[in-house]
């Protein structure tokens with residue numbers, strides 16, 4: 001994604017330390033104009049810290065942050081054309097919904113009438129016009145969330161930062177808001193930097209995702225890249241469900257690595273640069289790309305015994321203990337039950353995988 | 364945040380109401396004995412006739428109020444005019460108490476803000492430090508203030524030594540002396556409620572305001588002050604009301620010319636020169652004034668509380 005325009009946000013070698021604790025270890029990333037960019041990672045990995053550094057609430061210990069090519073790390077928050085939707089919304093309790101939304105514009109020097117007119121338009125956009133004169137405490141959580149969104153969008157920032165804005169909402173409302181947010185981002189053309197620890201949310205909404213863990217960037221890419229080509233164990237494990245098998249590489253042939261799991265059983269997968277024969281690595285196989293049979297069609301299956309079938313709505317998860325000593329999960333979608341077979345617990349089975357399902361991971 | 368909306372409910376309509384009535388009885392009794400009965404006695408006394416050696420004669424009379432508001436000349440036979448002397452004392456008292464309240468606010472707010480923004484373990488220590496001087500009796504503190512503020516006192520010595528002033532400042536026996544005295548007497552009553560309010564303040568709101576382009580002074584006036592308004596009003600009431608009726612600071616630091624209501628009333632009940640009905644009447648007038656101020660502020664308070672949800 002190279003363009004002649006400088007990136008909307010460019011974080012270069014940014015480090016954040018609190019005393020002798022390093023919250024962010026040399027993060028570099030560039031976020032393009034109009035992008036829906038997501039920071040994804042487990043609790044405590046530094047997502048909020050990075051966001052607060054971009055907003056200006058935390059100073060950058062080392063490194064720099066550029067907005068459209070201009071260094072902003074030294075600017076106070078009120079001088080940055082960046083707005084934030086806070087996790088707990090932080091709506092002003094003494095102001096009406098309308099004045100909350102108009103606050104930023106007033107601070108930018110617009111008259112109260114102008115600010116209110118524009119705030120009215122923003123409330124229409126988030127469908128809250130009828131609540132304009134209420135106080136924030138008189139709104140539901142979802143409505144407050146939309147007010148926070150309208151308030152942050154009203155001054156037309158270059159970049160909008162959203163720190164887990166949906167985490168306080170129930171599942172149904174969250175799904176609805178995900179779609180609404182995505183639409184808003186398209187309509188306004190504003191760059192969104194969205195923080196979440198919910199991988200499903202990240203996958204459905206984002207143009208690109210940065211996966212972080214303990215202050216480090218693990219992988220940067222679009223949803224498909226990250227789900228199908230995880231770069232390391234952490235990403236494979238964190239994004240979606242996966243089976244991780246510890247294996248040793250036997251030989252490399254024509255871009256394929258043949259790996260053995262012990263007990264004379266082996267598996268093939270695409271070779272990865274830098275991994276030669278004898279290397280101890282992990283294979284990641286998504287549960288939905290495994291299926292069960294009672295005979296081996298291509299000689300690549302692993303033998304085992306079904307332990308349990310768990311019904312989870314759209315899918316059934318079968319837990320199988322492999323003879324080589326691993327336990328794997330196989331997911332069968334309810335709609336595929338005709339094509340894929342289910343076995344009763346206790347049955348001896350062969351676990352097969354689809355072509356190219358195994359992915360070799362270097363830690 | 365939304366928690367505020369869920370609180371409340373009608374406290375009087377639940378199953379515990381009868382029990383609560385009995386449990387509140389002691390509180391009502393105490394309130395009645397220490398507030399209502401004395402006020403009622405004062406009201407009665409203000410309409411009695413004065414006895415010359417102090418005390419009263421049980422005979423209805425409007426003389427006390429007449430003396431307060433109406434001037435009939437030295438021998439009481441001039442045509443009645445408005446008596447300004449006492450109104451002036453009242454006006455001066457309100458002014459002094461107002462200035463003292465303002466001083467407390469100007470010093471107290473940054474102090475409270477400072478304490479509330481310390482790490483949680485340190486805050487109690489700071490509050491403790493603030494209250495330490497107030498364990499000493501008010502009379503002793505006021506006398507000490509007189510010593511510190513006088514022409515050859517430590518304050519003037521220090522200011523002259525630094526070179527800020529050439530001649531000693533006269534503070535004792537001026538309005539300023541009274542204001543400083545009142546300010547010092549009641550400062551904690553401003554700091555503590557403000558501290559309580561600021562401690563509960565959600566500092567994310569300041570960040571939100573900064574994020575929305577508010578410079579620091581706008582964050583203060585548009586977000587912080589409205590949010591801590593209940594504490595602000597409580598602090599002002601707690602300083603203004605006792606300042607208004609105070610007599611130690613005006614007597615010791617203001618001298619005879621800077622007389623306040625408190626001293627006026629105090630004198631009516633001392634020795635044989637006193638006038639009990641007049642003292643009671645002045646007290647009733649003061650009480651009415653204070654109640655009026657409180658009602659206005661309480662209405663403000665209620666509005667602020669409604670706003671905060």
Ligand SMILES: Nc1ncnc2c1ncn2[C@@H]1O[C@H](COP(=O)(O)OP(=O)(O)OP(=O)(O)O)[C@@H](O)[C@H]1O
Pocket residue numbers: 018021023041042043044045046047048049050197
């Ligand atoms: N003011 C601070 N002083 C010391 N350490 C801090 C401070 N703020 C954050 N940290 C630490 O920095 C790390 C990253 O915190 P951060 O809030 O960015 O996590 P996060 O990824 O947003 O997590 P979550 O998903 O739980 O919100 C954490 O280990 C946290 O303890």
Ligand SMILES: [Mg+2]
Pocket residue numbers: 047048049
């Ligand atoms: Mg966070």
